[in-house]
Amino acid sequence: MDLFTVADFYINRLVNSQARAGSTSLVEQNRIKALILDKDTTSTISMCATQSELLNHEIYLVDTIENDNRDVMRHLRCLVYVKPTEETIQALIRELENPRYGDYHIFFNNTVTKSQLERLAEADSMECVSKVEEIFQDYFILNEDLFSFDLPPENLFTNSLLWDEVGLTDCTKSLTSLLLSLKLKPEIRFDAPSRLCGKLAKEISYEINQNERSLFDFPPMDSPPVLVLLDRKTDPLTPLLQPWTYQSMINEYIGVKRNMVDLSKVPDIDKDLQKVTLSPRQDSFFKDTMYLNFGELGDKIKQYVDNYKDKTNTNSQINSIEDIKNFIEKYPEFRKLSGSVAKHMAIVGELDRQLQMRDVWEVSEVEQNLSVHKDDPEDFRDLVKILESPKIDKYYKLKLACIYALRQGNNNSQLNEIVQILQKQPLFPVDDINLFHKFRRIFGQNQAVDEGQGRYWERDDLLSELTKRFNSKVRNADSGNVFMQHIPKISKLLTDFSKNKVPKEQFKTLEETETSRNANASPPSQDLIVFVVGGVTFEEARFVHEFNETMRGKMRVILGGTSVISTHEYMESIRQTNNSGI
């Protein structure tokens, strides 16, 4: 269940595409290929393949279908790889009516409807299409066990309880394509109190049953895979806390979208470094360090730079012919290394600058203490100190207040005190106070629901000893780190799945299958796909990765979300939530 293997498989299928035997026309002999993408698949391809890999397959031209200024090149074979949206189908119809290339192989990254196919067939009067295929990769692969649909939460829901029509369809389609690409026909379990998850579960199960014969015709497994649908609202704490590991910090402080890091806002940045790509696939240093915390990262990057310096030193002493030979041999590698060092230095430098500038250290410590301790007067004192401090950014104050409300939702007198402090702050926008109240409304209600039903997460305290023991086994390095005390709920969920102790009341299944009926008798599931509606965090991705490492050979987990969110994005999504549903 390594997502990159799947991506490789599909890319290979794409670039080595052959038309069916028998139709060897003249054009077939043309080996030079053009690859035409749309705005979605461009990212899909660029996140999984490098330019030189494409060049190795004689793809010398890459362009987008939206670009209308492409020149006519009749002697090129054209590979089209697009997402079957209305927009691209239109563009494709225009292309086929006036074909620019000699031969077309069309690949869709998800299922096409009959009518779309019909319209394309009608447009292809020159009969220049020699292949049409659906492959299923309508999602973005970030890590080998993390995927995202990159659907921003603002457009997905009409309010916090209801899906937007289009958002639901998009999400269902993408999730179906993920299941197809992994050849899984899963049992669906969803977060019972969440209406969003329930709706999505129904849609997906409908989709699977609809295509059971044609698409989901996989051999039965003795331990059927499980798709777990979670709601971000179930664990609102995790996306509120400042993260401390490399990948998540980049997302928090600089922003990374589809593996592109935009460094253009960094002061005095080199021109070549304004936009850099970061992929655990192509960058081995990043692969080694992406889950490390900031302290460990510092050590690693120091080693990396020292290593680089050593190499430059040896290169600077070119005395003998052997040296020159070695230098030449290692030159490409060396150039790559120097580029990589510069990139990571720029990123880490920027992270450090922002941490210093915003006093994140101080804020984060209080955040972590608040999230872990239950009702500690000392924590409240620290909180008040931060709220009153003039040098702390108002965004962090608001966030701290929200975290406190989340943890001590019933303590009205203290919450009122917080509101008063916030109002006293100079230039504190009224809008933010409103957001705080809104936050309390949404999650206060949520807590009531939590207590009413099952009290699954509340049992946290009873089971915490077990969880903690498991977690300490997983991440020894972090124990005692004040900045990383909080453990996301997903960790407990995974532990419970590995022990087969997930209660049916909390995680419902749609239909009573045989395995779910005697769930307690059957051993734990072996393949798990966890999907978070409303966005997943890189911090959770780290836990999933560590879980996979510990359970290697027994359980495999893949995590995904409608998008990957930072604290800012999460706060923003709450701000934008429509009030009407609550």
Next chain:
Amino acid sequence: MDKEGGGNSSGGRQQSGKVTNISCPVCGESIEGLTKLNNHLDIDHGFDNGSPEVQKRNSKNPKTSKVQQIVKNHWQRPDSYGRAVCQECGSSSKKSNAFINCRKCGLIYCNLHCKNIIKLNTDAQYDPLHGKWYACCYRCFSERPGYNDYGSFVDKTSSFIGLRETKNEDKRLRLLQLENRLVRLVNGIASIHAKCKSSILMSFTMRNEASELERTVTPWRNDRGVLDCSVCFKPFGLTLWKHHCRLCGNIVCNRDETGCSSEISLQHLVNAAKDLPYQQKVSDLAEIDHSIRLCYKCIRSLYGERKFKKDLQKPKPQLLSLCESLESTSKLITDTISHMEKFMIRMDDSKIAEQIPKEEDMTESKKMRTKLLRSVAMYNSLARQVSRITPANPTEAKIKRSVQVASSTFINEKILSLKRVPGMIDDSPRTSSPIREPDKVKSTDLLFNNLTISEVKKYREELMVLKEQKFLVESMIEEAKKQRKFDEVATLSTNLNELSEQIATTQGNLGEQGFT
């Protein structure tokens, strides 16, 4: 009983793949054929699937209520000393509780390496639906069908082509109609032309008769009630006149900017569709000076596909054909290199065995080397040709850039690594000064007084290669001179000088051992 019966029957199904000798899954006795096995199972082991007769017998002989045990006769046994060795980590133990047999493949594992579970039926075969959980090794676990499976895809080509056929059938018919009309028009006009050629009133009568002909060939659409152009939908008026397309009869405008209709001379019409069955020869029609108005749609459906097919027949642009030969050369080089590497390993092996290299091996290696050198030289010149082409359009410029990137990476990866092959260095196109220098010095470095036989051989070989190369470069210079590419001649001749220098030093090294 029911459940076990199911398990057994599916086990039997799995066995049915093999044809001849089958060993009974329970007692291991070898039995020919499936029916015999079934009988054997039913009678000797009391299996049945509930046929009434057997049930009767069962009720007579009270069934052993023992739960069916999974077969164990495929289990690996400890060796003769009673020691068991784990397949995975190789640790061995004599204790019986320190190791475990994987219930599926039967091999012995230590407790650490047999921790996975799998559903098996009593024949120790994987049975995801009716089996029971047993311990198994990771290999059996991960080899379950569907466990490491990924990458569904659906080929829609045939349904697409099917749809296209039905859609295009109508279009074909329409096209045929249009073509017929065109042929009739052309034929008719040609005969009118022949009739009127001698007449004084030629242009006048011809126009009249032609327009009559046009109306008989194509029923014109009644222009009453038609308010706007059938192509651009702009309403007609005083300035925008109605025109009839002579092939489909529809009413269109003649705006230049939209090109909804245009008058095209007969000659052009015929030339662009030479394949149609005209009565006259195409060349004879050239003298007729007559134009026919066609609408955009008819022009497109008549000539669009013809143009597309004609374009395909055209020779490839130089850039593309160069790219392709570059590709095939690079494939040739990679192949030769891998051959050579294998060969080298063999040579090294024989060297270790202190055998004198065989004569045919030596010639073989020489041959390969020459082949490699030639192809590298070819690659080099092709890459240069690519960089000299001026791209015809932005797309070609893009392609050219990618080709250059690809060839330079190829050179970096493959050809630079060949530096160790003597003489190779001077052919790689990237030989700028830092690369060439070491080699030059290296040759002078190697001034030994007493050469061993192998060294002599090495030098001789080097010399051969160098001479070959010199010849190659000389011929390239000749060719470049012929093609008047003097800038290339200059670089080549510096190459040549260096080569001769190297030849001299190598010859010096060899001294009297050299041969001329």
